[in-house]
Amino acid sequence: MARPKFVQIPSEPLSRFEPLLGDDYGRVLAAAEHAREEFAGRAVWHFSSTMRGGGVAEMLRAQLPYVRGAGIDTRWVVLREPAAFFELTKRLHNNLHGAPGDGGPLGPAERQLYSGSLAESSRHFARLLRRGDVVFLHDPQTAGLVGAAKAAGTEVIWRCHIGCDEPNQLALAAQRFLEPWVAEADFWVFSRDAYAWEGLDPERVWTMAPSIDPFAAKNEELPPDAVKAIVAAIGLGVDGLGRAPGFVRADGTPGRIERAAEVLHESLLPPNATLVAQISRWDRLKDHRGLLECFERHLADTDLHLLLAGPASAAVADDPEGGGVWAELCITWHQLPDAARRRVHLASLPMEDLDENAVIVNALQRRADVVVQKSLAEGFGLTVAEAMWKRRPVVGARVGGIQDQIVDGESGWLVAPRDLEAVAAAIRAATSNPAEARRRGERGRQRVRERFLDSIRLAEYAELVSAARAPAR
Secondary structure, eight states, X not given: OOOOEEEOOOOOOXXXXXXXXXXXXXXXXXXXXXXXXXXXXXXXXXXXXXXXXSHHHHHHHHHHHHHHHTTOEEEEEEOOOXXXXXXXXXXXXXXXXXXXXXXXXXXXXXXXXXXXXXXXXXXXXXXXXXXXXXXXXEHHHHGGGHHHHHHTTOEEEEEXXXXXSSOOHHHHHHHHHHHHHHTTOSEEEESSGGGSOTTSOGGGEEEOOOOBOTTSTTTSOOOHHHHHHHHHHTTSXXXXXXXXXXXXXTTSXXXXXXXXXXXXXXXXXXXXXXXEEEEOOSOGGGOHHHHHHHHHHHSTTSOOEEEEEEEOGGGOTTOTTHHHHHHHHHHXXXXXXXXXXXXXXXXXEOOSSHHHHHHXXXXXXXXXXXXXXXXXXXXXXXXHHHHXXXXXXXXXXXXXXXXXXXXXXXXXXXXXXXXXXXXXXXXXXXXXXXXXXXXXXHHHHHHHHHHSBHHHHHHHHHHHHHHSOOOOO
């Protein structure tokens, strides 16, 4: 097993949020000051399964610099376990969503694989932790570290970003599998009230929705010329600058879009084409194939173009299904009727440079006339909040956290994801009435500002961290 990786966390000032929050900014400052005093000489640790390609990594990359900027010693560690471990935890991930995934078992052999894989990481981390530290463990991959963190004298928070509103037998089986480790935690954090597991002490259960950083490279303003240049630079569109477009990295240094995406299409995206886009991981629960079927069967009479984009699958270590999903979509694309295939674009986005990737996603979301997230299950769906912040009209599935973000008829469209006619009707409505699309886009941005910015979560985060205090040495 490779040694776990420590992720460098820069420091960002909370003052960036003051113009956005107005009177609400005071709560953020007060919570940060309290947490800073509470945790003088202590550290707050975050353990996750990957530093790139998923919603948890996006959230930590956005939030933790502000925690550090508030003066709290914050550290982020990424597990690097065997491939078989991540195949198992992907099964758990799918099962917690109520989906079968690869259909494999969760028996004694899987329990031994899970605990055995994490044994070395547990021993390694136990030597680093100090009594009085607080440890956040994110999702199924890290639950097996609870015991070692507790033995080191820390307060442990297990945060689960996924779940079912109404758990089926698959979800309950995954919960039973993880329960021996999860039950030992001091606090449990879920993205929605409905995701909280039965049997946990309700006094120690917190609900905390994910959030976005409006100042991150993925969400900062991009002028139309920059959007056009970036779309051209990755090999998707035309009318580029003839040179690599520049951007500002998270650390303030200049960068350039120097890597092309792996694009599958018959021709470049026309400059004035109306574009419908879904940008998400290559995960079967995102239902890319269903969106292709919807486009072929119910939008064939339109001149709309469809873009399905996601991170290069080899770069997402904790998601072994990604490469297979991408390969299946490529086969499906080749089987589309000629008329549909000419208007469908698949793009696997470069991940070698995370800042570069973030700017590319930003440009693609801004190039889209409509953003879709047709998930069959979804913990939260950060791509929805990102698109809403950019004033994009969003068609989202009425599942999980997507329905917490979009108010149907006000800040977007909510649809039953398996009802392809309804999905198509919402896309038609969003593309045929620009005034209504703009209205809902503006309402979407306002909703994100009020509910889903990192500054709002940071106040809750500071309150939780302060609640999870253990006596220092």
